[in-house]
Amino acid sequence: MTEKPETTEKTAKTERRQFRAIKGSRDILPPDSALWNWFEHSAREVFESYNFREIRPPIFEETSLFARSIGTDTDVVAKEMYSFEDHDHADLARLRSGLLLWEEWWGAEAISRSLGDLVAFLAASGRLYESGKVPRTDDNRWALDRLSELVEEISPQSEKLVEWDSFRGSTSEMHAARQALENGLKNIEKVVSDIMYALHAVSLGDQVTLRPEATASVCRAYIEHGMQTLPGNQKLYYVGPMFRRERPQKGRYRQFYQVGAEVLGTSDAPASDAEVLEMLLTFFNRVGLTNIKLYLNSIGHNAENCRRGYVELLRAELRKVKDQLKEDSQRRIETNPLRVLDSKLPEEQPVIEKLPRISEHLCDACREHFTKLKDELALRGIGYEENWRLVRGLDYYTRTTFEVTAAGLGSQNAVCGGGRYDGLVELLGGSAGLKGIGFAIGTDRAILSIQESGNLPKLPGLAVFIAWMGAKAYAPAVAIAKKLRERGFAIELPPEEMKFRKSLGLADKLGARYALIIGEDEAASGTFTLKRLSDGQQDKLDESALLRRLESELRGQDAR
C-alpha cells in the first residue's frame, strides 16, 4: 500500500470540481428546447406575415450606445451590464491589475518596485496612445498626463524611502529619518490614491457591453446603414439572448431571451401602433398564451405643454401627500415621480388614485394620436385595459406605451413591454423626425407561462425507431433509414444489435410513433414491418407502400 502524496490528492480534487452554469444562466435542454424553437419559429411566421423582416445585430456593442439609450447614470450602467475592455494588450492589463493592488503591498521596497512597473506602464501605454492602438480619447489623454505628473511627484519620495529602508545609523539619526519618513508617507498616501484614480481612468481599448436589450442596436444599425432611404417604414424583428446583471428571480435571468419587433421611419401613424399590437396579440394567441392582459397608455411627448408639464404638476401634488407615502415613493418624488405610479404597496393605492392623470394633460396632437389609436384597435377587435399608471422613465419615450402580463409568473409577470420612442433615433445620432415603435417579448417568461397553463403544443418527436435484428437486416436498415431521413422524418437507428424485446422497449421509451421491424424474414423478402406503437397495429409493406403510409400518417401534423 503506497500513500499518495498530499499534493496529488489536492490536484485531483481541484480537477474533479464540478463546473456549473454561471449564476442567472441556464441550459435549455430537450424536450424544452423543442418548445423554444417552436415558440421562436411561430414568432417568425407571424411577424413575417406582417412583412416584418429579421435583423441580426451583434450581441455586443459599444458601451456608450447603451449608456445613452438607457440614460441611467454610469453607476447603474456599470453594475447591471456585462461590460469589458476590448483590447489585445494583455501584458499591459496585467501590469495595471498589479498596480491597482498597490495599496496592499505597502512598504518602501514595494513602492519602489511598483514605481518601476508604473513607469513601464506609462511608457508603453503612452506609445500605444500615440500610435492610436489605445483609444485617443480625452479621458485617456488626461489620465496619462496625470500619471506622468504623479510619477514625477512620487519618485524622489520613493528614493528617500528606499534609502531609509537600508539605513543603519545611530538612534538619533534614525529618529529624524523616521520623522521624515512619516511626513513623506502622508504625502505618498495621497499620491498613491491619485495614481489609482488615474489608472482606473486609462482605457486600454474600447468599452464594450453584452446587449441588455436590442432596440438600441436596431436603431444604431438603422442609422449606420442609412435605412431611412429605403422605401416606407422599416419593419424589423429580432430573436436572441440579452444580458443583464440582476439578481435572478422567477422568470428573470441574467442571460435571458427576447423576441422583439421595431417599426422605424418617418411615419408615426396610429395605425402602425395598432398593427404592432395586432401582430403581438396574434402571436400570443398562436402560441396559446392564455390569461394575458394588454395594458395601454399614452405618455404624450417631452414638452412643456405635454408630459413635462404633467410631471411637474404630479411632483407638486406628490409633495403635498408626501407623508402618506413610504420611503421608496418619497425618494421617487424627486428622482422620478412617474415611477411612484408603479408602486404596488396597498397602503399607497388610495393616495395614488387621487393623483392627476396624464390623459388630462396631453397636448392636442398627442391626445388625438391616442384617440385614433383606440379607434384603430376597435376596428381590429383588440381588447385592452387602459392603465394611466403605465409609464416610462426616459425622455425619448413618446405617446403609446403598453405592457402585456400573463398568468403563472410570480412577481415578474410582464411578458412583453413596448411603446413609441420617437426621440431615440435622433438621440443616437440619426436625423430628427424619425419615429419608432416596438416591443420586446420575454421568451423565458412567455414559455414559463405556457408551461404553467399546461396548454402545450403537440410537437413532432421521433417518427420511426428501426428495430433491426440479425446481420442480414442491418444493410436494409441503414438504407431505409437514409431514405426516410431524406424525406424529413426523425429516425432512430440503433448502432448495435439489440434483443428484439429491448428494441421495442427502447422505441417506446423514446416516444417513437412507429417501430420499423426488419428481421431475417423482411431482409429476405425486401419488405418492412411497420408497427404503430400507440395501438400495436402492424403491417408488412414494401418500400413504396411504407413511404406512402408514413407520408399520409405523419405529414402535415402541425403543432396547433
Next chain:
RNA sequence: GUGAGCGUAGCUCAGCCGGUAGAGCAUCGGUCUGUGGAACCGAGGGUCGUGGGUUCAAAUCCCAUCGCUCACCCCA
C-alpha cells in the same frame, strides 16, 4: 444592495433525541434470442454543498462559507 426559505443518489425525498447512508422513480443487466408499456430479481450511482469546531463517534449539534430558490430594490 436587502430579506426569507432550502442544500442527502440523475430526479423527488426519508433519516436529524449523535452510533456502519436509505426509499420511490430513472439508468443498466437478467427472468425474456420476432413483438413495447407490466411484474419480479439484481447491479451501478453519494467524501450527506464546502471548510472548521464539539465528541470516542457528526448527514444529525455549533460556527463560517458557498450555492440554489423566492421576494424587495431595480426594471432599459
